[in-house]
Amino acid sequence: MHTQQDMIEGVNKNVDLIADLISEISEDQLRRSENGKWSVAENLVHLNKAVAPINIALSLPKISFLVFGKADLHRSYDEVVNTYQLKLKQGAVASLPYVPSKRSKQIGKDRLIQEFKEHYSVLVTKLVKWSESELDRYRLPHPIIGKMTMREMLFFTVYHIKHHYITMQKLS
Numbered sequence: 001m002h003t004q005q006d007m008i009e010g011v012n013k014n015v016d017l018i019a020d021l022i023s024e025i026s027e028d029q030l031r032r033s034e035n036g037k038w039s040v041a042e043n044l045v046h047l048n049k050a051v052a053p054i055n056i057a058l059s060l061p062k063i064s065f066l067v068f069g070k071a072d073l074h075r076s077y078d079e080v081v082n083t084y085q086l087k088l089k090q091g092a093v094a095s096l097p098y099v100p101s102k103r104s105k106q107i108g109k110d111r112l113i114q115e116f117k118e119h120y121s122v123l124v125t126k127l128v129k130w131s132e133s134e135l136d137r138y139r140l141p142h143p144i145i146g147k148m149t150m151r152e153m154l155f156f157t158v159y160h161i162k163h164h165y166i167t168m169q170k171l172s
Contacts (some may be wrong), residue, residue, distance in 0.1 A: 049100070
């Protein structure tokens with residue numbers, strides 16, 4: 001996974017996997033949680049919360065990113081994934097803005113799927129307006145990994161959806 005098109009395809013594929021999974025499970029499976037872990041519904045709300053600031057960032061004027069400094073490090077998809085997995089092993093967890101609320105368990109399945117698809121459709125729509133060089137030039141902060149180029153943030157996003165898909169599979 002290297003190009004903008006690769007990332008778009010990765011996002012779309014992983015979104016479809018989750019939407020299909022959720023369509024096939026019962027409302028009970030959607031809301032069930034085990035050992036204090038998030039339910040499938042809560043995982044989905046978390047993914048929506050996680051992509052919202054990226055969607056905002058993709059809409060900002062490029063000058064806004066200068067506050068985060070020049071991108072001097074360019075990590076591959078695998079390096080981003082490995083860094084994230086290491087941080088998780090070291091105990092990193094979602095910070096408060098990305099934690100699903102108690103209300104998350106009460107949102108209907110159809111609405112959850114619709115909102116999820118909409119959030120990631122917005123991401124793809126905004127992403128196509130960025131050039132390949134812009135994806136490597138501008139960076140922004142990730143709450144666990146630190147400063148990342150926009151390309152790295154999108155690598156993370158593709159992986160993050162897949163990571164939660166695997167979690168949801170285990171719960172369903």
